Amino acid sequence: MAGKVIVITSGKGGVGKTTTTANLGTGLAALGRKVALLDADIGLRNLDVVMGLENRIVYDIVDVAEGNCRLRQALIKDKRYEHLFLLPAAQTRDKNAVTPEQMKNICDELRKEFDYILIDSPAGIEQGFKNAIAGADSAIIVTTPEVSAVRDADRIIGLLEAAELRDPKLILNRLRPDMVKKGDMMDIDDVIEILAISLIGVVPEDENIIIFTNRGEPVVLDQNSPAGQAYRNIVRRLEGEEVPLMSFQGSSSFLSLFKRLVGIGGR
Amino acid sequence: MGEVGMPRELVVFKGSRQGLKVLLDPEAEFSAVAGELRRKLTRSDGFFAGASVRISTGGRELPPEQIGELARIVKEEFGLKLSAIEQLNEDLAWEPSENEGQASGAASRLVDQGGFDSRMMDRATLMVKRTLRSGQSVRYNGNVVVLGDANPGSEIIASGDIIVMGSLRGVAHAGATGDRQAMVAAFRLLPTQLRIAHFIARAPDEKQPLPNVPEIARIKDDLVVVEEYVS
Numbered sequence: 371m372a373g374k375v376i377v378i379t380s381g382k383g384g385v386g387k388t389t390t391t392a393n394l395g396t397g398l399a400a401l402g403r404k405v406a407l408l409d410a411d412i413g414l415r416n417l418d419v420v421m422g423l424e425n426r427i428v429y430d431i432v433d434v435a436e437g438n439c440r441l442r443q444a445l446i447k448d449k450r451y452e453h454l455f456l457l458p459a460a461q462t463r464d465k466n467a468v469t470p471e472q473m474k475n476i477c478d479e480l481r482k483e484f485d486y487i488l489i490d491s492p493a494g495i496e497q498g499f500k501n502a503i504a505g506a507d508s509a510i511i512v513t514t515p516e517v518s519a520v521r522d523a524d525r526i527i528g529l530l531e532a533a534e535l536r537d538p539k540l541i542l543n544r545l546r547p548d549m550v551k552k553g554d555m556m557d558i559d560d561v562i563e564i565l566a567i568s569l570i571g572v573v574p575e576d577e578n579i580i581i582f583t584n585r586g587e588p589v590v591l592d593q594n595s596p597a598g599q600a601y602r603n604i605v606r607r608l609e610g611e612e613v614p615l616m617s618f619q620g621s622s623s624f625l626s627l628f629k630r631l632v633g634i635g636g637r
Numbered sequence: 638m639g640e641v642g643m644p645r646e647l648v649v650f651k652g653s654r655q656g657l658k659v660l661l662d663p664e665a666e667f668s669a670v671a672g673e674l675r676r677k678l679t680r681s682d683g684f685f686a687g688a689s690v691r692i693s694t695g696g697r698e699l700p701p702e703q704i705g706e707l708a709r710i711v712k713e714e715f716g717l718k719l720s721a722i723e724q725l726n727e728d729l730a731w732e733p734s735e736n737e738g739q740a741s742g743a744a745s746r747l748v749d750q751g752g753f754d755s756r757m758m759d760r761a762t763l764m765v766k767r768t769l770r771s772g773q774s775v776r777y778n779g780n781v782v783v784l785g786d787a788n789p790g791s792e793i794i795a796s797g798d799i800i801v802m803g804s805l806r807g808v809a810h811a812g813a814t815g816d817r818q819a820m821v822a823a824f825r826l827l828p829t830q831l832r833i834a835h836f837i838a839r840a841p842d843e844k845q846p847l848p849n850v851p852e853i854a855r856i857k858d859d860l861v862v863v864e865e866y867v868s
Binding site for chain 1: 769789
């Protein structure tokens with residue numbers, strides 16, 4: 371059994387990489403998959419905080435890379451799911467503490483035991499980003515409907531192509547349908563037109579995210595929040611299911627989005 | 638061009654049909670001219686490597702050792718092909734350009750006035766068979782054709798023409814070595830900034846209606862003019 375290694379990246383900071391990693395990982399685990407979450411943001415770790423596992427950390431990814439412990443010792447089991455594990459980043463070191471080769475080895479070892487390995491990439495395009503993508507088979511790009519975030523996502527897609535990580539998937543995060551309707555926010559079409567990659571999900575802006583994140587619980591487990599529903603849909607798409615995009619009230623681009631999704635191969 | 642009181646440029650690069658032409662100031666001290674040539678070639682960051690170049694001394698006769706030094710700089714230090722060193726006086730006036738390192742109006746007289754088809758054929762053309770994304774840059778001594786989009790944050794610099802068979806949203810610089818006949822065409826022309834020879838244009842700050850036809854930009858009467866493309 372060889373698991374899939376997926377890096378979650380964006381270029382720009384603050385667009386929701388860590389939240390996305392936590393929610394997709396938890397959502398996959400809720401479907402019974404064996405999942406490892408790997409925090410590649412060495413020096414600025416927070417995937418452990420979002421997962422509510424901070425107080426369980428003994429060893430981290432740098433300890434594994436340097437051989438201070440075995441990989442199994444550093445993996446932290448989630449509170450909620452038996453088959454969900456976290457390999458935390460080191461907080462007292464920096465991105466240069468790990469090499470791309472070491473990352474690749476760690477991913478290859480995890481691949482033997484898990485169905486999914488999700489890597490939370492740091493912002494930026496420097497060493498930390500290079501480490502994060504080193505062991506990945508595919509990538510999910512997270513962006514928000516802002517020109518700066520889309521610009522950075524475009525840059526990242528170019529760098530992924532150069533690293534031969536083909537066919538990345540896009541998550542459009544923090545969309546506000548009311549603002550799109552008024553013409554005050556880029557809509558899905560505008561973003562797809564620039565980035566020209568396939569969309570795997572759209573997550574609406576939702577204050578439940580903040581509430582759940584601060585509690586150290588992934589919103590994907592909340593049956594009532596729109597963002598939780600959006601994450602559950604993305605999880606099912608990762609599993610190969612065909613799930614239509616959520617219809618956002620007032621989103622005029624809903625129909626044309628389908629046309630684009632269908633026509634994407636031609637670009 | 639050639640404003641009064643502007644300091645003379647010791648070395649001027651001009652693009653022409655025959656390739657790159659380097660004009661040296663005939664009155665300045667040779668060591669200063671050679672130093673300036675080296676400086677400009679260094680700054681061009683390998684852009685001209687492999688290009689064939691003619692050096693004109695502007696009518697001054699140079700001793701053989703200085704000719705040798707020029708040849709050595711151009712060929713050995715920067716990897717250009719030296720096609721000739723001209724020491725004859727030309728009818729072409731020495732005109733310092735407004736924009737350092739780029740050509741002045743005189744360059745256009747060197748260029749054949751024929752249609753753009755014949756000009757296209759004179760130059761090598763680079764086909765870029767993908768979309769250029771933010772941070773990606775193409776520099777080419779010749780024409781560049783992009784089969785895809787050129788996204789915001791991307792950069793295309795060509796000594797000849799630029800054609801984008803998709804949306805051009807980045808920066809495009811055609812005729813980068815001074816060819817004022819160069820043009821930029823795109824299926825959707827929406828550049829962040831557009832440069833032809835030493836002319837620079839940008840989109841107006843107010844929101845513009847999106848073009849829904851292919852367009853072509855070129856220099857007319859010292860202005861960058863964008864027109865609907867008609868075949």
